Amino acid sequence: MTAVPITDQIAEVERELRQRERLYPKWIAEGRIKQDTADAKLRALRAAALSLRFLGDNRDWISTVWKQRRTMEDRDRDEVPDVPAAGRTAVDAVQMEFPGTTVVGIRQRQMEGVQ
Secondary structure (H helix, E strand, C coil): CCCCCHHHHHHHHHHHHHHHHHHHHHHHHHCCCCHHHHHHHHHHHHHHHHHHHHHHHCHHHHHHHHHHHHHHHHHHHHHCCCCCHHHHHHHHHHHHHCCCCCCCCCCCCCCCCCC
16 A cells, blocks of 8 residues: 555545535535534544644654654563563463564562462
């Protein structure tokens, strides 16, 4: 799939919002759509436009944070020791329950009364 620039996404959502704001009153009058349905759809579209504007306005900051997060995850993954055989079954169980997960650390559980 070809990436669509955020500015194009914002423009398209705002165009659609203007079109619906223009058409919904007519459609409500004709009985094609109910007022509460139109209100809900416009609220959702306005929220989408705000979200896209936020992402567009903050793309440099988001990119920096994303790169920092990926660097930390890579570092943490590299620091994870080999899983002992006894812990392997627990990791397998977690990964079976939550497919696609990555285990980035294992802590030994402290049992009461056991040292």
